[in-house]
Amino acid sequence: MFCPQCGREFVDRVNFCCQCGTALFTPPAARKPLCRSRVNRKIAGVCAGFADYLDLDPTLVRILWVMLVIFGGCGILGYIIAWIIMPEEPLAQVCPASAPGVSPQAAPSR
Numbered sequence: 001m002f003c004p005q006c007g008r009e010f011v012d013r014v015n016f017c018c019q020c021g022t023a024l025f026t027p028p029a030a031r032k033p034l035c036r037s038r039v040n041r042k043i044a045g046v047c048a049g050f051a052d053y054l055d056l057d058p059t060l061v062r063i064l065w066v067m068l069v070i071f072g073g074c075g076i077l078g079y080i081i082a083w084i085i086m087p088e089e090p091l092a093q094v095c096p097a098s099a100p101g102v103s104p105q106a107a108p109s110r
Contacts, residue, residue: 035089044083
C-alpha cells in the first residue's frame with residue numbers, strides 16, 4: 001500500500017500515513033433504504049424507488065417492469081406486493097427561511 005500524498009510504502013494495512021497524516025482508508029458508505037418515491041411517481045412510486053436504490057434511471061426501470069408484465073406475467077403481482085411492502089420515502093424537513101443578515105436572536109423584541 002502506498003500513500004498518495006508522500007509516496008511512502010506500508011507493509012500492513014493502515015488508516016493514516018504515519019509520515020504525512022493522509023487518510024488511506026475510507027469506510028464504505030451506508031446503503032440507502034429501499035422505499036417508494038414521493039416525488040417521482042407515476043402510480044405508487046415503486047419503480048422510482050427501485051431506480052433510486054439501484055442508481056438507475058426510473059424510466060428504464062419502468063420499461064423493464066412493463067416488459068416483465070407483458071412477457072413474464074408476474075409483474076403485476078410483484079408490483080402490488082412491492083406497493084404493500086415497501087415503505088414510503090420519509091418527508092423532507094424544510095427549515096423556515098429568514099431574512100438575509102438577520103438572525104432570530106438579534107431581532108428586536110416588543
